[in-house]
Amino acid sequence: MNLIQTRGPAGRAGSAPVAARYAAVRGRTEALAAPLSAEDQCIQSMPDASPAKWHRAHTTWFFETFLLVPHLAGYRRFDDRFGFLFNSYYEAAGPRHARPRRGMLTRPSAAEVTDYRAHVDEGMAALLRDPLPEAAVLVELGLQHEEQHQELLLTDILHALSQNPLLPPYDPDWREPPAATGEAGWLTLPEGLAEIGHAGPGFAFDNEAPRHRTWVAGCRVADRLVSNGAWLAFMAEGGYRTPTLWMSEGWAACAAEGWEAPLHWHRRGEGWMQYTPNGLRPLDPAAPVRHISWYEAEAFARWAGKRLPTEQEWEVASALPGFRDATGIGWQWTNSAYLPYPGFRPWEGAVGEYNGKFMINQMVLRGGSLATPPGHARPSYRNFFPPGARWQFSAVRLAEDAP
Amino acid sequence: MNLIQTRGPAGRAGSAPVAARYAAVRGRTEALAAPLSAEDQCIQSMPDASPAKWHRAHTTWFFETFLLVPHLAGYRRFDDRFGFLFNSYYEAAGPRHARPRRGMLTRPSAAEVTDYRAHVDEGMAALLRDPLPEAAVLVELGLQHEEQHQELLLTDILHALSQNPLLPPYDPDWREPPAATGEAGWLTLPEGLAEIGHAGPGFAFDNEAPRHRTWVAGCRVADRLVSNGAWLAFMAEGGYRTPTLWMSEGWAACAAEGWEAPLHWHRRGEGWMQYTPNGLRPLDPAAPVRHISWYEAEAFARWAGKRLPTEQEWEVASALPGFRDATGIGWQWTNSAYLPYPGFRPWEGAVGEYNGKFMINQMVLRGGSLATPPGHARPSYRNFFPPGARWQFSAVRLAEDAP
Amino acid sequence: MNLIQTRGPAGRAGSAPVAARYAAVRGRTEALAAPLSAEDQCIQSMPDASPAKWHRAHTTWFFETFLLVPHLAGYRRFDDRFGFLFNSYYEAAGPRHARPRRGMLTRPSAAEVTDYRAHVDEGMAALLRDPLPEAAVLVELGLQHEEQHQELLLTDILHALSQNPLLPPYDPDWREPPAATGEAGWLTLPEGLAEIGHAGPGFAFDNEAPRHRTWVAGCRVADRLVSNGAWLAFMAEGGYRTPTLWMSEGWAACAAEGWEAPLHWHRRGEGWMQYTPNGLRPLDPAAPVRHISWYEAEAFARWAGKRLPTEQEWEVASALPGFRDATGIGWQWTNSAYLPYPGFRPWEGAVGEYNGKFMINQMVLRGGSLATPPGHARPSYRNFFPPGARWQFSAVRLAEDAP
Amino acid sequence: MNLIQTRGPAGRAGSAPVAARYAAVRGRTEALAAPLSAEDQCIQSMPDASPAKWHRAHTTWFFETFLLVPHLAGYRRFDDRFGFLFNSYYEAAGPRHARPRRGMLTRPSAAEVTDYRAHVDEGMAALLRDPLPEAAVLVELGLQHEEQHQELLLTDILHALSQNPLLPPYDPDWREPPAATGEAGWLTLPEGLAEIGHAGPGFAFDNEAPRHRTWVAGCRVADRLVSNGAWLAFMAEGGYRTPTLWMSEGWAACAAEGWEAPLHWHRRGEGWMQYTPNGLRPLDPAAPVRHISWYEAEAFARWAGKRLPTEQEWEVASALPGFRDATGIGWQWTNSAYLPYPGFRPWEGAVGEYNGKFMINQMVLRGGSLATPPGHARPSYRNFFPPGARWQFSAVRLAEDAP
Ligand SMILES: [Fe+3]
Numbered sequence A, B, C, D: 001m002n003l004i005q006t007r008g009p010a011g012r013a014g015s016a017p018v019a020a021r022y023a024a025v026r027g028r029t030e031a032l033a034a035p036l037s038a039e040d041q042c043i044q045s046m047p048d049a050s051p052a053k054w055h056r057a058h059t060t061w062f063f064e065t066f067l068l069v070p071h072l073a074g075y076r077r078f079d080d081r082f083g084f085l086f087n088s089y090y091e092a093a094g095p096r097h098a099r100p101r102r103g104m105l106t107r108p109s110a111a112e113v114t115d116y117r118a119h120v121d122e123g124m125a126a127l128l129r130d131p132l133p134e135a136a137v138l139v140e141l142g143l144q145h146e147e148q149h150q151e152l153l154l155t156d157i158l159h160a161l162s163q164n165p166l167l168p169p170y171d172p173d174w175r176e177p178p179a180a181t182g183e184a185g186w187l188t189l190p191e192g193l194a195e196i197g198h199a200g201p202g203f204a205f206d207n208e209a210p211r212h213r214t215w216v217a218g219c220r221v222a223d224r225l226v227s228n229g230a231w232l233a234f235m236a237e238g239g240y241r242t243p244t245l246w247m248s249e250g251w252a253a254c255a256a257e258g259w260e261a262p263l264h265w266h267r268r269g270e271g272w273m274q275y276t277p278n279g280l281r282p283l284d285p286a287a288p289v290r291h292i293s294w295y296e297a298e299a300f301a302r303w304a305g306k307r308l309p310t311e312q313e314w315e316v317a318s319a320l321p322g323f324r325d326a327t328g329i330g331w332q333w334t335n336s337a338y339l340p341y342p343g344f345r346p347w348e349g350a351v352g353e354y355n356g357k358f359m360i361n362q363m364v365l366r367g368g369s370l371a372t373p374p375g376h377a378r379p380s381y382r383n384f385f386p387p388g389a390r391w392q393f394s395a396v397r398l399a400e401d402a403p
């Protein structure tokens, strides 16, 4: 099967035997949900976020809809009504429950969703017993999709629990990941023609292709992320009160939403605490800042006399020696709008809606975060959110023009 | 202790021994919550409604705050943070969680709320062991308060579950209450001076007092409630499409919210089903209509060539022989605004906020509904909701001027 | 012709010859508009207010639609499209321009509206040449209607001009009306059966009828209005920062809209100025307060240990010797909701929409204001606005229960 | 003075003597406003649009603030309060009137704005009498700025007048501009390194610089604009009812705003009319479509099996022989987000806010429209609007990947 020709998601070369990988990914989702009560899993704290239970069911629906129904002879849907409840945004897959009302779904219960997952896992086990010439790539897509929802499950539940005045921890065993600290070094990118985008082998999303040439102006990119301490300096110098530092729209958002610090920061006495997956913790000035919008990142960069890198610069720089914390800490806002690469063609069929229809009014983030499943991200990976989004583990890496 | 002098809630004369009554009322709340999962109990479907778990905790907070803390020596609060979470609107009792965000409280869990109830019940048992010269009336107020929340628990959960496309039943054993059917008879009220309002004995809310004289113009009041069948006729004659039948503001609400039938009606094929506590059921044309706003009730009355009774007319008529279904089916919208009676004085202390501060932009409903706890309502009882509210078990009893 | 029987607006007995009165009222409207430029006349500062030009055209449309078209043989409409533009809310008179978009009507120009007025005045002159057995009462209604719009023209333009940072005066020759100042005296109302409502002779609106008996509890009513000085004391004692003084809904409005003083008050240095029809002027502590919502009036009354009178109390008290400033200064908020009197029947025909369809979520104001045309108001007159409205010349007269 | 070094706006080489050019540009603004009454000039139909009078005053304020006050000795401001009223968005120039309330400014009148313009023109005449080593470039910027507002004056007034049910013409003498009609030809762009951006000579905005290299993938660009006839075919095939053709956000906008045709189209009987500067006119199927959002343009391109060009492709293609209607008809949406060019540096001083702070959530349009002043645009010109904007003269030019 020639994946390029059929324009489905590109396969994952050299992966673990697929059944084992399937079990691992699916199990990881359940492990992430394990610290949560049924109540925790049910609520939705804002239209952009989804309940943990919904993530668990929606990822299951994906396998049922795109793999089991078309490809497993004799498969019976777990519940015919779940298509309506757990379709996210696939117009081609039929009507669906309104996104901002996902938190109203007390039924099916978390336990029933567990049964749903088991039912589909059983079907997938049957399907994976034999070679899958046609659908192999969709299995991998389903797993990549589930990994993406694993990250969202964590950012969404953090937001949901943060709405509770008790500020309960998601997981009392959770620990901050180690990151590069101290003064940033600067990596130099020479001017010239570069290639970016995914060229295989291995899986990539359609939005990472095709690999293509791009002209990169010379510049310098920081070798590490901006720290909480630097952010405190920005705040101390009136960063949140100085409109000339901000995009016009960013300043409006700042004023309308009353921003005066990153999301999940809480003033306590003279200092700041940070709400983390392990509850409210003292803010570590050396650690990278996170939970900031593009608007804030961009204003900070202006205040610092720098700028954000483009996604092309980021991708090229990430291959340089000394580039720290590409992933594992926080997604890094770029100054690139999320747009199709030259020659972009969405996948065929319903999964063609996966990425393409969001290519407007969003900014690209590169790298990966502490919530990104191990092995999920790669240098060509394009994450994207609207410039006002703050509930992701979003961070800042600075750049500057060549002198 | 002279309750009238101190202007606290008037005591309930001749009630069952208070400890037994306390146990019965508290137990009834738990019985109402029994069919609900922890998830069901957690969600909030609109700002005006509250989660079932919140009702269970808030009624408990009421006893803790107004009885145990001031009156039980050595009492220790279950959790110091619950005051913030479960205060509803008592400014005098301190700051509180934002009402529209009550559905975010996955913690404390439903099970912890059960523990909270047990803790407070234990304290109350201790408190009730001895005579309560000062606080007796507050105990009764706490129980009346809890009964009010029992009704809300049911209307709120019905609304919450109705948001689920699966339309799950609240209780598969629930049955429709029997009601007077068939053509209405008309009870005649002569013109003259009447007395309305509560004069004891027994408990009443401050808004039912003082009993006072009022001049009632002669009129006729229907002896039963308007039926679903009559409502279908209103609909068939374009009731929801004829602006001249409506108050100006009512027509705006009808258009803005797309009303074309009472709340909880679902078109199925040619006919209508009704979402009930027992799930979706065929609509019974003989049964009284319910889940209608004041706007709809008033438009219906105009279409029928009648009007709504005033609350004074309702109260006087309710004493006439032949007056059916005063309570047990649906609260009956009146054409009276919810305003203080002449000489009204709110209770003293924090409970003075109980009723008085809502006396604007609300209409009075009289009677009682299928969700009203047995024995809770009385002829002088004043229920009130904004004219656009539809999620209560609200019904229509017509009136007309004397010929 | 028996107007009572036909239930049209009751005629004005003993009025000046109708043609002369028509000319006087119509001319007064033009005199009110005279200080305004075409631009001033065009804008609409909020959905509840209308442009001055629109008032001028709409009152003209009223005569054209309800008098000339049905009653003047051979009358030709000035412009067939004006019915759509200048119908306010008469469903029976056809579709109409959206109320919040009245400020978009730069055409017809102010000059064309002058022509429109002249055209209709000419038609009316022809109509009034002969006796009008059928339509006489509609002529009077048209004039009363125009007088009502004269008051609105002034309150609306004051609001519109107040949006301009330059705070331009409406009329540099305008002077404050004299009012009773100093300590209030208290007029005593004995308990008993009273009659209120209009019984003729002379014109009255349908909502003032029928005259009917009502039981009035004994009380005392202030003989004058609350002063700016008293309001300053309320403010100084934290009136706008004390939620327990307010209705729940009123406090929400106060917080949402950031009220900290009456409308049209401007802090200048240590003190306050008031925006008046003559521009920004020093606030006179002795003068009656105005431009307050019902919410504020009611909170003030609670702070003062008093209450607002009911409309029944107001009407009875207004006949007592010593009752000052019933009209001429500010409309006085009552604690009565705007509801139909017992036996109320709206006028027949399209003018039946005049009053009845607004009888929900509004509070009654009694008396009259500095903007009320001389001779327009009477003791039975019922003005009404939603409890949050502040842009009228609304004032406070206190009452209290009999000791 | 080396403009590049000081990073102010680049000068216009070889222009007409500046005083003559000043007079011509300023006179053109007045000519555009000439068909409008004072009322027409006063209103604001939506927050994104401004009143014609405001455009006239704001462009004048620009000269007063950035030229006369700093550079003309002895200049006296016309009115000290105008800075507050007519500053648009320059934070560095002080506080300003809220943008959505510009339609409330009935004072100063249109006539006073004429006086203001004369006063500033007089000052400018004095200033321009002598050589302007430092400020020359700011004069040109002021003129370019005024030309931009000339276009907005026309699109804004068209929107404002379109709110009037009478659909009055802006100018009965206005005629549609001629455009290339018939089947599109396709111009081929070879793959390779290209240069785009302004390099002089002549004026350009800061956002057009620096000129820089960019890698362009091979593609084909249409030689003319999409026609109304093609748009009718899109509509006939359900373009406005097919979500899979749309960006997710675009479909939401389409549904929320009820789009079913371009802005300013009016269904009349079986066909369509178009509201134009000359009022309502029959829609010409051969003429280019206009008044479409980026969302619609992008959906149309997908329906047509094509795509929108990037701004780089557009700029390179515009130099090819056969490229028709680059300007004069409608601005052409590109698939490029409005972002800084590599090495972009905003101008220094207050005018640095001119362009840079809007570089988020906007898409680039290229070319020029029938409302663009002659000589104003150039191939490197970057216009920008949010993807939902429809009130500009916005059009579509298609592109496709190389086969
Ligand atoms: Fe998904």
Ligand SMILES: [Fe+3]
Binding pocket: B058, B088, B145, B149
């Ligand atoms: Fe309560």
Ligand SMILES: [Fe+3]
Binding pocket: C058, C088, C145, C149
């Ligand atoms: Fe009117």
Ligand SMILES: [Fe+3]
Binding pocket: D058, D088, D145, D149
């Ligand atoms: Fe400007």
